[in-house]
Amino acid sequence: MLTVYGMKSSGNCYKVQLLLEQLGRPYRWVEIDSAAGETRTPQYLAMNPNGKVPLLEVEAGRYLAESNAILCYLAEGSPLLPQDTWQRAQVLQWLFFEQYSHEPYIAVARFICRWLPADHPRRADLPRLHERGAQALAVMERQLAQQPFFAESGYGIADIALFAYTHAAADGGFDLSAYPRINAWLDRVRAQPGFVAQQV
Ligand SMILES: N[C@@H](CCC(=O)N[C@@H](CS)C(=O)NCC(=O)O)C(=O)O
Numbered sequence: 211m212l213t214v215y216g217m218k219s220s221g222n223c224y225k226v227q228l229l230l231e232q233l234g235r236p237y238r239w240v241e242i243d244s245a246a247g248e249t250r251t252p253q254y255l256a257m258n259p260n261g262k263v264p265l266l267e268v269e270a271g272r273y274l275a276e277s278n279a280i281l282c283y284l285a286e287g288s289p290l291l292p293q294d295t296w297q298r299a300q301v302l303q304w305l306f307f308e309q310y311s312h313e314p315y316i317a318v319a320r321f322i323c324r325w326l327p328a329d330h331p332r333r334a335d336l337p338r339l340h341e342r343g344a345q346a347l348a349v350m351e352r353q354l355a356q357q358p359f360f361a362e363s364g365y366g367i368a369d370i371a372l373f374a375y376t377h378a379a380a381d382g383g384f385d386l387s388a389y390p391r392i393n394a395w396l397d398r399v400r401a402q403p404g405f406v407a408q409q410v
Pocket residue numbers: 220221222223244249250261262263264275276277278309
C-alpha cells in the first residue's frame with residue numbers, strides 16, 4: 211500500500227492525489243500540519259531531510275520526495291507518461307518549467323494572499339510574483355494554441371503538474387479571464403476520467 215504524506219491545501223500534494231485517483235491506485239493519505247511544525251520533527255526529517263510534502267512511501271522505509279518525481283514514478287507504464295524518448299522529454303520539459311518558471315510565482319502568490327495576514331511584509335513581493343507568473347501563463351497560453359494538452363502525446367502528468375496551481379491562480383490575484391486557451395484546457399483536464407477537485 212502506498213502512503214502519501216501531504217497537505218490537502220498544497221497544490222504540490224494535490225498533483226499526487228489527482229494522479230493516484232486517475233490511475234485508480236489505492237493509497238493511504240497522512241495529513242501533515244506544517245504550521246504545527248510536523249515537517250520539521252526528527253521523525254519527519256528522517257523520512258525527508260528536506261522537510262517538505264508531498265512525500266511518497268513506496269514501501270516500508272522507502273521514500274520519494276518532490277512532487278514531479280513522484281508523478282513520474284507513479285505514472286510509469288501508464289498512458290499518462292509516454293515511453294517514446296522524445297515524447298517523454300517533452301513531458302519532462304513541462305515538469306521542469308512548472309517547478310522553475312510557474313510554481314515559484316503562482317503558488318507563492320497564492321500562499322501569500324490566502325494564508326498570510328493582510329499586513330505581512332511578504333505582500334511586497336506580490337507585484338514581482340504577478341509579473342513572473344503572468345509570463346508563465348503567457349507561455350502556457352501559447353503552447354495551448356498548438357495542441358489541446360501540454361505534451362504532444364496527449365493528456366498526462368505534464369497537465370496534472372500544471373493544473374495543480376493554475377486552477378487556483380485566482381487565489382493569488384491572477385486574472386485568468388485573459389487566458390481563454392488556459393480556461394478551455396482547465397475544463398478539458400476536469401473532464402478526464404477519475405478527475406477529483408482539490409478539497410480546500
Ligand atoms: N519542489 C517541491 C516543493 C515542495 C514544497 O514546497 N512543499 C510545501 C507545501 S506546497 C511544504 O512542504 N511546506 C511546508 C514546509 O516547508 O514545512 C515539490 O514539488 O514537491
